[in-house]
Amino acid sequence: MTIFAASVFDATVIFEDKELFKGQGAASVWAEKLAREIESPVTPVKIGTGWALRGQVDGVDCTWGIHGQRLKRIT
Template sequence: MNTVFAAPVFDTSVIYEGKELFKGKSAAENWAKKLGAELDCAATVQKIGTGWAICGNVDGDDCIWAIHGQRLKRINEQG
């Protein structure tokens, strides 16, 4: 099964407050489209410091995704 979470993210990134974010808005938007299609949710991008993250709402939870180890990872997980 192909999933956006297993696909390597080779786009240029920046580190801001210990989080690896997309350097460019268009790269983040391309990944947001893929993520939104897979999770069946609206996914947008948001500027955070010097980079871009993907934002969406899944099952009533506001989520923010960035990059970790060349993969998409939710960065606002609780607990």
């Protein structure tokens, strides 16, 4: 099962119309899961009042937030 199909049951916040992790701890746990999935380092990053995940896929910088309780790339 892909990590992108797993539900994110952690608290979230909305910042600039993007749903993000509320805490660094939850973001760190999901960063580890995502890193295993994409086989590339992923780190939690503070964006406004929340936390997103940042890493690279095929050499392209990507940022992930949450959409509908699933991880989703954001810009």
